[in-house]
Amino acid sequence: MKRPVWWLLGSAVLALLGWVGYQYWANTQQSIARYVPDDALLIIESRELQSGAAFNPTNPVQGLSIRQLPLFTTAANRLQRVIASGLDSTNAARFLNRKNIRYSLHLVTRDALDFVFYIPVTDNQQVIEQLQQPDPNRFRVLSRQYEGQTIYNLRDLTNQSYGFFLLYKQCLIGSPSGVLAENVARHLHQTVPAAGISFPDSPENLATLYVRAETLDQLVAAKSSAGSLLRLFLPQAMTLQFRRSASPSHWIGFASDAVGNRQAISSLFTGQTPHRIRSGNLIPARIATLYHIGLSNTTRFGEALVRLINDTDNDGLKERMERSSDLLPDFYAALSGDLLLCRYEATNALTNQIIVLESTDVRTLSQIVQKVAYRFGANRAGAPRTFLGHQLLPLSVSELPATLLSNLFTGFPQTWITQHDKYVILGNSEAALQTYLTQLNSKTVWTTDKRLTQLLNQTLRPAHLTTFTQLNRSGMTVTRQWPASWQSLLGTAPFGQIENLAYQATYGADHILSTVILGRTTRQADTTILNKLLLRKRIPFNASLIATPVVVGRLSDPTAQIWAQNSARQFVLLTTAKDKIVQDTTDGPIRSNVIGVDWRNNGRLQYLFLTDRSLYIADLGNRTVQLQRIDRPQGLETSLITRFSGSSQLPDVVALIAHKDGSIYGLDRRQQKLNRLFTSRKSAPLLLPFQVINQNQSAIVLGLQTDRWLNRWTDQGGKAGLLQTPHFPVLLDLQGDSTQFAGPALWLPAEDRIATITTSGVLLSLNQNGLVTKRKQLYRPLRGGQFRLFPDAEQTGYVLLRTTDTDVAILNDQGNRQFELRNLRPEETHLQYHRLGNGVEVLAVKSGNFTTLYTMSGQRIGDRPIPSLFPVTLQYDAQLNELYVVSSIQKAVQLFTIRLQ
Numbered sequence: 040m041k042r043p044v045w046w047l048l049g050s051a052v053l054a055l056l057g058w059v060g061y062q063y064w065a066n067t068q069q070s071i072a073r074y075v076p077d078d079a080l081l082i083i084e085s086r087e088l089q090s091g092a093a094f095n096p097t098n099p100v101q102g103l104s105i106r107q108l109p110l111f112t113t114a115a116n117r118l119q120r121v122i123a124s125g126l127d128s129t130n131a132a133r134f135l136n137r138k139n140i141r142y143s144l145h146l147v148t149r150d151a152l153d154f155v156f157y158i159p160v161t162d163n164q165q166v167i168e169q170l171q172q173p174d175p176n177r178f179r180v181l182s183r184q185y186e187g188q189t190i191y192n193l194r195d196l197t198n199q200s201y202g203f204f205l206l207y208k209q210c211l212i213g214s215p216s217g218v219l220a221e222n223v224a225r226h227l228h229q230t231v232p233a234a235g236i237s238f239p240d241s242p243e244n245l246a247t248l249y250v251r252a253e254t255l256d257q258l259v260a261a262k263s264s265a266g267s268l269l270r271l272f273l274p275q276a277m278t279l280q281f282r283r284s285a286s287p288s289h290w291i292g293f294a295s296d297a298v299g300n301r302q303a304i305s306s307l308f309t310g311q312t313p314h315r316i317r318s319g320n321l322i323p324a325r326i327a328t329l330y331h332i333g334l335s336n337t338t339r340f341g342e343a344l345v346r347l348i349n350d351t352d353n354d355g356l357k358e359r360m361e362r363s364s365d366l367l368p369d370f371y372a373a374l375s376g377d378l379l380l381c382r383y384e385a386t387n388a389l390t391n392q393i394i395v396l397e398s399t400d401v402r403t404l405s406q407i408v409q410k411v412a413y414r415f416g417a418n419r420a421g422a423p424r425t426f427l428g429h430q431l432l433p434l435s436v437s438e439l440p441a442t443l444l445s446n447l448f449t450g451f452p453q454t455w456i457t458q459h460d461k462y463v464i465l466g467n468s469e470a471a472l473q474t475y476l477t478q479l480n481s482k483t484v485w486t487t488d489k490r491l492t493q494l495l496n497q498t499l500r501p502a503h504l505t506t507f508t509q510l511n512r513s514g515m516t517v518t519r520q521w522p523a524s525w526q527s528l529l530g531t532a533p534f535g536q537i538e539n540l541a542y543q544a545t546y547g548a549d550h551i552l553s554t555v556i557l558g559r560t561t562r563q564a565d566t567t568i569l570n571k572l573l574l575r576k577r578i579p580f581n582a583s584l585i586a587t588p589v590v591v592g593r594l595s596d597p598t599a600q601i602w603a604q605n606s607a608r609q610f611v612l613l614t615t616a617k618d619k620i621v622q623d624t625t626d627g628p629i630r631s632n633v634i635g636v637d638w639r640n641n642g643r644l645q646y647l648f649l650t651d652r653s654l655y656i657a658d659l660g661n662r663t664v665q666l667q668r669i670d671r672p673q674g675l676e677t678s679l680i681t682r683f684s685g686s687s688q689l690p691d692v693v694a695l696i697a698h699k700d701g702s703i704y705g706l707d708r709r710q711q712k713l714n715r716l717f718t719s720r721k722s723a724p725l726l727l728p729f730q731v732i733n734q735n736q737s738a739i740v741l742g743l744q745t746d747r748w749l750n751r752w753t754d755q756g757g758k759a760g761l762l763q764t765p766h767f768p769v770l771l772d773l774q775g776d777s778t779q780f781a782g783p784a785l786w787l788p789a790e791d792r793i794a795t796i797t798t799s800g801v802l803l804s805l806n807q808n809g810l811v812t813k814r815k816q817l818y819r820p821l822r823g824g825q826f827r828l829f830p831d832a833e834q835t836g837y838v839l840l841r842t843t844d845t846d847v848a849i850l851n852d853q854g855n856r857q858f859e860l861r862n863l864r865p866e867e868t869h870l871q872y873h874r875l876g877n878g879v880e881v882l883a884v885k886s887g888n889f890t891t892l893y894t895m896s897g898q899r900i901g902d903r904p905i906p907s908l909f910p911v912t913l914q915y916d917a918q919l920n921e922l923y924v925v926s927s928i929q930k931a932v933q934l935f936t937i938r939l940q
Contacts, residue, residue: 071141071157071210072235076226079143080152080254081110084238085246088115089135105245105281108290108557109533114142117154121202121213125170125178125193134158134166139240144528147216152528155214155223160206167206188224192217239280246281248292257522269447272504272544274551275299286498288490289539289558295550303350305546307343311335313501313545318377319485319492321395321462323478325876325917327512328382330447331505334374341371344445359442363411370411370443373404375461380448383474391471392450394440396463404463408456411443412436424469424690427476428642429457431469433687440465469684470733477635477644483593490560494539500554502543510534511878511917561920569938572901572924576934578617582606584927586628587909588613591646591659594923594934595916601925602657602664603932604628612664613932622664627651630677632832636693638708647694647706649677654696654706654713669706672713674699679727686738688754692716697725701744703752717752719744720768726783730834739764743784743795747771749809769809773801782827785837794852796839800826802854817841817854824848831874838872838882838895849882849895858897860884875915879939881922885910890926892937901937915939 075082087105106115118140123131141157160167171180171191178201181192193201203220204213207227214220238247252275259270279292298305312335316322322329334340345367348360360367379395398404409417412434423432433455440448451467458464459479466472478484485491499505511534518526518533534540538559545552582605592599601613604625612620631649638645638656646657649671656667676697683695683705692705701719706712717740719725729742740752751767772778774797784795784805792812793805800817817826817839824841831837838857839850847870848859863886871883881900882893890907892900900922905911907926914923924935 070235070237071139071159072237074157074207074210074212074223074227075141075143075155075235076145076222078145078222080146080251081144082236082249083111083114083142083246084139085111086137086139087245089118089138089140105290107536108281109529109537110248111246112533113529114144114154114156117202117215118142118156118158118213120215121156121193121204122158122170124195124201125173126166130166130169145219145222146524147218150522150524150527152524153214153216153219155212155219158211158213160209160211167211170204170211185221186224186228188227190217190220190224236278238278241280243282244280245283245290248277248279248281250277250279252276257525269506271301271304272447273542274301274544274553277553277555279553279555284498284556284558286493286558288560289494289498289556291498292553292555292557294553294555296553298547298549298551301546301551303347305548305551307340307347308503308546309343309548310339311503313503314376315499315501316377316379316495316505318379318395318397318462319495321379321459321479322485322495323381323383323475324483324485324488324491325478325512326381326383327509328380329505329507330380331502331507332378333501333503333505334376334378337371337374338368341367341374344371348445356442359415363414363442366407366411366414367443370404370407373398373400373407375399378444381475383471390450390467391474392467393471393475394444394448394465396465398461398463401458401461401463405456405458408439408443408463408465409434412439412454415439415442422687422690425640426473426637427480427644429459429476431455431457431472433469468733473684480642480644481593488560494560498556498558499541500543502545502554504544504546505541506543507539507541509538510540511538512876561917570900570902571937572903572905573936574933575936576617578613578619578932580605580611580619580930580932582609583929584908584932586630588912588925588927588932589629589633589646589648590912590914590925591633593916594914594925595919595921600659600664601932601934603927610664610666612662614662618662620662623666625650625655625666626653626668631680632678634680634682634694636682638693640708647680649675649680649696651677654680669711669713671696672698672704675704675713676724676727679729681728681731683731683738684733686754689716689738695729695731695740697727697729697742699724701725701742701748701750703729703740703742717742717750719748719750721746721748723748726780728783728830728834730783730786732786732788741784741786741793743771743780745780747778747780749784749793749795749805751809766808766810769805771795771803771811773797773803773811773814774799780827781825782829782840785828785830785834787836794828794837796826796828798825798827800841800854802839815854817850818856829870829872831872831880833874835874840870847884849897851895857895858893860893869910871910871913873913875913875922876917879915879922881913883911883913888928892922892924900939901935905935906933 088111106112138159143155144152147153178193178195182189188205190203190205192203202213202215203217212223236249255273256270274296277294277296279294281290281292284291314333316331348356375397377397381393383391415436417434417436423430435453437452438449439454440451455466455469455472485495537557541556543554584603585606586604589602603611603613608624609621610623610625612622627650629648633646633648635644635646648655652671654669654671658665681695683692691707691709693708694706696704698704700722702715703717704713705716707714723744723746725742725744729740732739738754742750747770749769749771751764753764779798781798784793786793796802800819802815802817803811804813806812824843827840829838829840837852839854841848844865845863846861849857851857867887869885873881880895884891885907888908889904890911891904905924905926906928908929909927912925920939922937922939926933
């Protein structure tokens with residue numbers, strides 16, 4: 040009986056000795072990684088993030104600082120709030136300098152996230168005592184016990200909490216959240232804490248970031264099928280080591296992670312040699328999002344892709360693959376190295392998408408794509424259009440690129456196809472393809488921009504997959520898809536300093552090599568001239584000017600032209616070199632906007648504008664402008680001419696002009712005349728601007744008349760009958776005959792609604808059938824005022840105006856007040872609203888003979904008003920971060936620039 044007792048005692052002694060030994064080892068070998076709770080969504084570690092310069096505003100970091108990266112900024116600010124508040128700046132900088140500090144992100148509640156920071160402590164006992172006993176004239180510290188740990192709470196004299204911290208072994212642990220501080224204490228109380236995530240300690244690493252799979256799932260655009268597929272291209276988890284690149288304007292994070300369950304994606308790139316993007320001359324400089332797949336063996340890629348698609352549960356997709364099985368090998372064999380998807384994103388417009396397919400034989404690849412489309416049921420009767428020397432052919436079959444190249448290429452309700460050099464170009468609409476070709480024609484592409492070329496050839500790496508986003512062009516779209524907790528954590532403008540976000544992946548049999556690139560290509564504004572209105576050129580005239588000068592081309596380009604008209608009716612060409620070349624005479628001043636169309640089918644743009652009596656077509660030559668005149672029927676409005684395209688029934692109509700009886704005339708390229716196209720039920724003027732919408736090889740025109748009739752015309756009836764769409768026209772008589780409108784109706788494709796507002800402030804949302812789905816009465820002050828909907832120049836969004844004779848209140852699209860302008864000159868005030876790209880929105884207010892520019896928050900742009908006899912012309916250059924302003928005084932044209940913040 041004694042033997043079992045001795046066995047038990049011996050086992051107990053051994054267990055006790057083992058525990059004592061483990062505690063001794065743990066105390067000597069304990070690393071910060073073991074203190075991090077297991078529920079961390081991501082973990083950051085850095086020696087540079089809290090360097091001494093970070094606390095010294097008089098010594099800003101030169102170039103791009105790691106603290107400008109959005110997530111790192113938030114983490115550093117959380118630590119700074121606790122440490123820099125409890126310590127003086129000198130002690131704080133000395134305490135944090137070169138320490139390898141770790142940050143972990145956790146859920147506080149379902150809709151809130153926050154950081155915990157972990158600072159190694161060695162011989163800083165004096166600093167710890169200062170934190171525990173801060174300046175009593177500013178702060179006080181409360182303490183309490185939780186799970187065997189003392190948790191301190193730093194508060195100011197108004198009882199505002201600055202954060203919580205605790206001391207454990209050789210580590211100071213803190214957080215703005217008391218819940219997270221308790222979570223860490225509970226984790227430390229575990230008998231055997233987990234080993235935690237460890238990072239390689241390399242002197243080249245300025246910061247390291249570990250991201251869990253569920254965190255990646257939240258931040259990748261999971262709302263769309265393309266986003267969910269993109270998520271499959273990412274590793275399940277990433278450990279990124281951030282280093283400064285050869286370009287001081289970008290940070291690069293490298294990671295090597297196990298393939299895990301991404302074997303199906305990895306097999307797509309088996310035997311494919313990664314390479315850089317070679318087609319930079321086909322990437323527009325103003326693109327929002329870019330996807331690139333680099334291939335060296337397209338046949339093998341096609342075989343793997345077919346296997347992957349056949350393994351899905353999509354029966355319709357499988358059926359398509361079976362119907363085209365004999366054509367697919369030839370399609371993939373005809374591809375070459377680059378597959379590009381370019382997206383133009385806007386917050387209130389449909390996404391235009393372009394796919395660029397590099398080919399071994401462009402004619403063969405184009406024919407195979409058409410054969411596949413016809414096999415899927417596309418109409419062979421689609422007639423090609425000519426635009427800028429390219430034949431554009433419609434293929435009326437949905438999601439053709441997604442069938443051939445995976446769901447990453449969705450968003451093509453129809454496909455338009457053309458050829459350019461050795462590339463086949465696919466667009467999801469005729470307008471998208473025309474916009475793309477216009478940018479190629481003007482050479483506003485990556486290879487013509489020095490900084491984008493450097494990004495292309497030096498910063499971006501050879502890879503199988505590259506995704507690139509210009510956040511200032513689509514950042515709102517990106518962040519809007521994130522969970523509310525992330526939006527709250529990072530704030531309203533997390534990418535204020537970051538312009539470019541790129542992810543690149545190279546796939547091996549066992550590992551995925553990832554690269555994350557963050558930075559900017561546009562130059563930071565020089566604060567010495569920031570917001571200054573600078574006169575760059577002044578071109579004097581002997582005679583008075585009679586109309587707003589017209590700008591053709593980009594003012595940052597030396598070949599740009601300015602057209603001016605003097606009181607002798609001379610049409611004068613001005614160059615940026617201050618040359619004045621008289622071209623012709625016109626029968627009056629230009630009254631309308633100017634639009635560019637391929638009027639002569641010669642591969643170049645011609646420009647249309649209206650005078651009081653005529654329509655003119657201006658054809659540009661080498662320092663010359665030739666004018667062609669077309670008679671204008673009586674009664675046509677002179678203030679607006681609208682580009683018209685996308686109509687399968689009216690391929691020769693290039694522009695539309697409204698008539699005062701509510702009808703709309705079209706300019707026919709073949710007949711060289713203006714014909715009545717769209718007719719309203721009753722005779723009443725349209726509220727300008729009317730809107731042209733391109734949908735599925737047809738064109739729709741939306742126009743609201745002054746007598747409350749909302750028209751929605753379509754060309755589906757052919758030339759014999761351009762008809763109203765079903766359920767239209769609609770009479771908007773909310774308050775009977777007293778209902779009035781001062782501004783147009785605008786269809787917002789992204790929101791699938793029509794917006795308009797009555798003069799009394801009833802904001803309306805209508806569905807596509809014209810039924811009111813929502814109404815909101817806006818606040819009307821005692822002084823009253825008339826409301827109107829005010830679209831931007833490109834009709835991609837709108838603001839609301841409440842106007843009196845001398846005041847204007849600007850409201851956002853929901854009716855919330857932004858700012859007010861007072862003491863304007865009655866009958867001498869003209870407003871322009873421009874969305875110039877890169878998030879730059881400008882309201883130009885001309886009152887009297889001066890124009891003042893404002894941001895949409897009411898901040899004035901420029902240090903003084905701009906002299907202007909007529910409304911100004913605005914252009915924005917994203918690369919130089921400058922706003923160009925062309926104005927005119929009585930006998931001169933002036934070019935100003937403003938460097939924006």
